[in-house]
Amino acid sequence: MAKVNQNLLLRRAEHEFLKGDYTNSLRLYGLILRDYPTLDEAKIGVYLSDLGAENESEAQALFDYYQLIKNEKENAVDIIGNLIENLDNSKRQIQELLFNPMEEQIEYGDGIRYSDFLQLVESRGSFRKTFEDIMFSTKVIIANKDEFIDFVTHLSNEGFNEMALGYLDASSHLFGDDQDVLALYHTIGGQ
Numbered sequence: 001m002a003k004v005n006q007n008l009l010l011r012r013a014e015h016e017f018l019k020g021d022y023t024n025s026l027r028l029y030g031l032i033l034r035d036y037p038t039l040d041e042a043k044i045g046v047y048l049s050d051l052g053a054e055n056e057s058e059a060q061a062l063f064d065y066y067q068l069i070k071n072e073k074e075n076a077v078d079i080i081g082n083l084i085e086n087l088d089n090s091k092r093q094i095q096e097l098l099f100n101p102m103e104e105q106i107e108y109g110d111g112i113r114y115s116d117f118l119q120l121v122e123s124r125g126s127f128r129k130t131f132e133d134i135m136f137s138t139k140v141i142i143a144n145k146d147e148f149i150d151f152v153t154h155l156s157n158e159g160f161n162e163m164a165l166g167y168l169d170a171s172s173h174l175f176g177d178d179q180d181v182l183a184l185y186h187t188i189g190g191q
Helices: 006-019 022-035 040-054 056-069 076-098 114-124 127-134 145-157 161-175 179-189
Strands: 111-113 139-141
Touching (some): 006 056, 022 040, 076 127, 111 114, 114 139
């Protein structure tokens, strides 16, 4: 039996993935792996197609990120694999925090309260690592100005300046001419 054309099937699988047809992209990546079982790009495609059936936005974001880094970084497959594993672990930890029967239950959908996020940061010892683990899957729910300032400041301090500025731009109308919030523009711009 002749081997399938790897590049042709990869293009088709990626096309189906980008269309959001995760069942078909999973089937095509599976065909590739049948003949090329060590092909990293097909392995990632299988993982992301499976994830896409559950959470389309996460899968598409990870796919886009993989496309950006695959030619630049030797360990792109490991990076994506670790992100997927960390997403699963973070979701489990978030579920434990949000659905602890001893605490008051509040529906946050795909989000986590900032105070709960800070507990995750404390338990893991790193704001950056915790934020990277949840950034594709979970919204951080900010309840007041102080939390917002703290969050944006942490983002900036951890090297997420563009993201911090994006949060400021998107939320500045909520705070009007509040000098503490406006001072963040100067702080972030000076780094």
